[in-house]
Amino acid sequence: MKINFNAEKEFDIIAIGRACIDLNAVEYNRPMEETMTFSKYVGGSPANIAIGSSKLGLKAGFIGKISDDQHGRFIEKYMSDVGIDTSNFVVDKEGHKTGLAFTEIKSPEECSILMYRQDVADLYLAPSEVDEAYINKSKVLLVSGTALSKSPSREAILKAVNIAKKNDVKVIFELDYRPYSWESLEETAVYYSLVAEQADIVIGTRDEYDAMENSEIEGKNENTVNYLFKHSPELIVIKHGVEGSFAYTKSGEVFRGLAYKTNVLKTFGAGDSYASAFLCALITGKDIETALKYGSASASIVVSKHSSSEAMPTVEEIEQLIAKNETISIA
Numbered sequence: 492m493k494i495n496f497n498a499e500k501e502f503d504i505i506a507i508g509r510a511c512i513d514l515n516a517v518e519y520n521r522p523m524e525e526t527m528t529f530s531k532y533v534g535g536s537p538a539n540i541a542i543g544s545s546k547l548g549l550k551a552g553f554i555g556k557i558s559d560d561q562h563g564r565f566i567e568k569y570m571s572d573v574g575i576d577t578s579n580f581v582v583d584k585e586g587h588k589t590g591l592a593f594t595e596i597k598s599p600e601e602c603s604i605l606m607y608r609q610d611v612a613d614l615y616l617a618p619s620e621v622d623e624a625y626i627n628k629s630k631v632l633l634v635s636g637t638a639l640s641k642s643p644s645r646e647a648i649l650k651a652v653n654i655a656k657k658n659d660v661k662v663i664f665e666l667d668y669r670p671y672s673w674e675s676l677e678e679t680a681v682y683y684s685l686v687a688e689q690a691d692i693v694i695g696t697r698d699e700y701d702a703m704e705n706s707e708i709e710g711k712n713e714n715t716v717n718y719l720f721k722h723s724p725e726l727i728v729i730k731h732g733v734e735g736s737f738a739y740t741k742s743g744e745v746f747r748g749l750a751y752k753t754n755v756l757k758t759f760g761a762g763d764s765y766a767s768a769f770l771c772a773l774i775t776g777k778d779i780e781t782a783l784k785y786g787s788a789s790a791s792i793v794v795s796k797h798s799s800s801e802a803m804p805t806v807e808e809i810e811q812l813i814a815k816n817e818t819i820s821i822a
């Protein structure tokens with residue numbers, strides 16, 4: 492089964508939300524206290540997805556607010572150099588800084604992220620800075636859940652979703668749940684449900700759907716999809732880490748994507764690389780089963796490498812891995 496996108500639109504995907512900096516531990520397999528050097532990459536889930544999409548050949552754009560300093564300029568240049576249209580980046584004039592994510596790689600299974608996100612520029616994107624004509628040019632608007640965590644970014648996202656729905660632009664909601672961005676689970680659940688109900692495609696991990704459902708315990712995929720399919724979504728993707736992922740369609744089909752064997756260096760970056768390749772496959776007319784393979788293969792490549800953004804693969808790399816067919820089967 493395939494998903495239809497409006498072929499008349501100039502852009503394949505426009506992502507909205509944060510574009511930040513990742514500082515990834517150079518000395519890994521140790522706690523961050525013992526890490527002395529970090530490598531700098533562009534980061535932030537929606538920025539990573541835009542970068543992944545552009546590397547896969549999609550025409551990508553970005554809407555976000557960046558700091559008026561060296562970090563903001565680095566982000567803008569890097570994203571522009573990989574082919575992303577950065578004309579709708581807004582430069583913050585009130586002194587807000589770029590968010591930083593320090594990553595700790597204790598072992599391939601034990602990774603964590605230490606975020607510096609106090610008063611960050613990306614959360615100051617205002618509704619007046621979201622341009623209807625720009626969103627109207629895209630097949631897809633990719634929305635990151637974290638951008639809903641604070642005003643005025645929250646209202647900017649709600650405006651963008653509203654514009655997309657009026658203009659035949661598919662809304663893809665990547666739940667991207669970062670607990671420390673939110674006041675409470677209650678608050679997260681209110682805004683996640685609001686946007687998930689309006690989205691065309693929702694992508695998240697099981698844990699992230701639990702946050703949407705305001706649940707401290709692991710919920711059942713069946714209940715999640717039964718709820719969301721009463722609203723706008725036509726496709727729901729639920730990821731289960733190394734155990735793979737499921738795609739559910741409104742018409743009742745269920746597809747499973749298996750993870751590919753790889754030499755894991757770290758676990759972060761999996762979700763963003765998965766989203767960009769999964770969406771690229773759908774937007775270029777591939778069926779859902781193939782899109783699941785694309786997402787899983789892309790994630791498997793990125794978890795074997797040091798960064799999230801710079802490591803995003805090409806279509807050839809993804810197809811080579813799929814052709815080897817070395818999946819991880821977990822009962």
Ligand SMILES: Nc1ncnc2c1ncn2[C@@H]1O[C@H](COP(=O)(O)OP(=O)(O)O)[C@@H](O)[C@H]1O
Nearest residue numbers: 730731732733735736750761762765787790791
């Ligand atoms: N250890 C791993 N080895 C290979 N692929 C992995 C591994 N962990 C995750 N993946 C792939 O990445 C996808 C997304 O990972 P997941 O952990 O569910 O999302 P997120 O990174 O958003 O938390 C999975 O569906 C799987 O295909």
Ligand SMILES: O=C(O)C[C@@H](O)[C@H](O)C(=O)COP(=O)(O)O
Nearest residue numbers: 534535536759760761762763799
């Ligand atoms: O999203 C961020 O702000 C941090 C990312 O740039 C970082 O690379 C990361 O956590 C990606 O992990 P993922 O969400 O599992 O793809």
